[in-house]
Amino acid sequence: MTFWSYYVIALTVITLIASTWLLWVTSKKRGNNDTQSSTETTGHVWDGDLTEYNKPLPRWWINLFYLTIVFAIAYLIWYPSADKVEGKGNWSSRSQHDAEKAKADEKLKVLYARFDGKGIDAIAADPVALVTGSQIFSNNCAVCHGSNAAGGKGFPNLSDGIWKFSGEPEEILTTVPHGVNVPEGRQSVMPPMAPLLGSEQAITETAVYVQSLSGLKVDEALATAGGKLYAGVCAACHGADGKGMPLLGAPNLTDNDWLYGSSLEDIKYGLVNGRNGQMPAQLPLIGETEARLAAAYVYSLSQPKK
Ligand code: HEC
Numbered sequence: 001m002t003f004w005s006y007y008v009i010a011l012t013v014i015t016l017i018a019s020t021w022l023l024w025v026t027s028k029k030r031g032n033n034d035t036q037s038s039t040e041t042t043g044h045v046w047d048g049d050l051t052e053y054n055k056p057l058p059r060w061w062i063n064l065f066y067l068t069i070v071f072a073i074a075y076l077i078w079y080p081s082a083d084k085v086e087g088k089g090n091w092s093s094r095s096q097h098d099a100e101k102a103k104a105d106e107k108l109k110v111l112y113a114r115f116d117g118k119g120i121d122a123i124a125a126d127p128v129a130l131v132t133g134s135q136i137f138s139n140n141c142a143v144c145h146g147s148n149a150a151g152g153k154g155f156p157n158l159s160d161g162i163w164k165f166s167g168e169p170e171e172i173l174t175t176v177p178h179g180v181n182v183p184e185g186r187q188s189v190m191p192p193m194a195p196l197l198g199s200e201q202a203i204t205e206t207a208v209y210v211q212s213l214s215g216l217k218v219d220e221a222l223a224t225a226g227g228k229l230y231a232g233v234c235a236a237c238h239g240a241d242g243k244g245m246p247l248l249g250a251p252n253l254t255d256n257d258w259l260y261g262s263s264l265e266d267i268k269y270g271l272v273n274g275r276n277g278q279m280p281a282q283l284p285l286i287g288e289t290e291a292r293l294a295a296a297y298v299y300s301l302s303q304p305k306k
């Protein structure tokens with residue numbers, strides 16, 4: 001049973017006990033006053049002589065209240081609505097949920113059958129598939145990549161045609177099910193570069209050079225010094241021309257599109273601490289067909305509109 005099951009059970013039991021206790025205490029107070037003809041007043045006086053009787057709740061009303069509590073307890077014995085626990089009615093909220101889900105899955109299976117094993121570029125040409133794909137995206141991917149797939153700091157924009165890995169259909173179909181920088185997933189790690197660069201000055205120079213690569217205005221002297229460091233330390237992954245290596249997930253540094261920001265602080269932070277953005281594998285979460293449909297939707301976003 002989950003935490004929420006216990007939470008609901010506790011809430012129900014406490015409410016029942018509390019209402020019984022409240023009823024019992026108030027009806028006990030009736031004491032010797034237990035007659036409708038009692039003349040005790042609350043002590044409030046209005047307009048000089050208007051007073052208010054303090055009469056106990058009528059017996060029939062209290063008994064009715066007790067009856068509703070008994071009804072609630074009996075109901076819970078028949079229909080416990082506590083996860084897997086089946087009551088006398090042989091019903092549990094879990095089994096009802098499972099049965100309804102099985103029915104829905106059966107329907108989806110028919111809908112999904114036509115997408116099984118198809119390439120995502122083929123699926124992307126199917127308008128019905130794209131609608132389903134966009135719903136799957138909203139439910140599973142938008143938390144990280146944004147509802148319009150435009151991403152955010154550390155979460156790549158999937159709609160702009162710029163890819164860390166290449167945007168080839170097979171690449172997307174590898175990334176989505178298996179994730180990035182998780183066990184079993186594809187790896188794309190930049191280890192901390194500071195030890196290789198040495199001094200704070202060298203880190204600054206290299207970062208400035210990276211800025212210059214995408215045409216940002218920089219101090220030329222710093223950039224020239226950084227260029228030499230870049231060729232020795234960074235080119236192995238980002239390429240001599242800075243255009244990146246999709247195979248390693250090493251991004252193009254010349255396109256003025258930044259996953260982690262273009263400011264000197266952002267770039268230096270990455271060089272000192274390294275970067276290894278993680279995307280959890282989606283296959284265990286949504287299954288093969290839904291992952292394929294989401295991948296097809298993402299692929300369609302980056303294609304030129306016809
Ligand atoms: C081992 C390969 C490797 C080396 C060496 C390497 N990088 Fe990276 N770099 C990566 C990868 C992979 C990423 C993407 C990490 C991610 O997405 O989480 C990255 C990301 C970056 C980013 C972030 C880009 C953005 O869009 O925000 C910058 C800037 C960067 N590297 C600069 C450098 C510089 C400068 C050096 C040399 C000092 C360097 N890298 C060396 C692999 C490498």
Ligand code: HEC
Pocket residue numbers: 136137140141142143144145154155156158162163164165166172175176180181188249276277278279280282291294295298
């Ligand atoms: C928990 C956050 C998270 C979720 C959920 C998530 N992603 Fe990602 N995704 C990331 C991160 C972070 C990266 C970049 C990893 C890196 O830095 O190397 C990424 C990378 C990608 C890439 C590669 C982009 C490129 O430029 O090559 C694709 C494609 C992608 N995600 C698609 C999806 C789809 C489709 C879904 C939903 C089925 C999804 N993601 C769900 C965080 C997430």
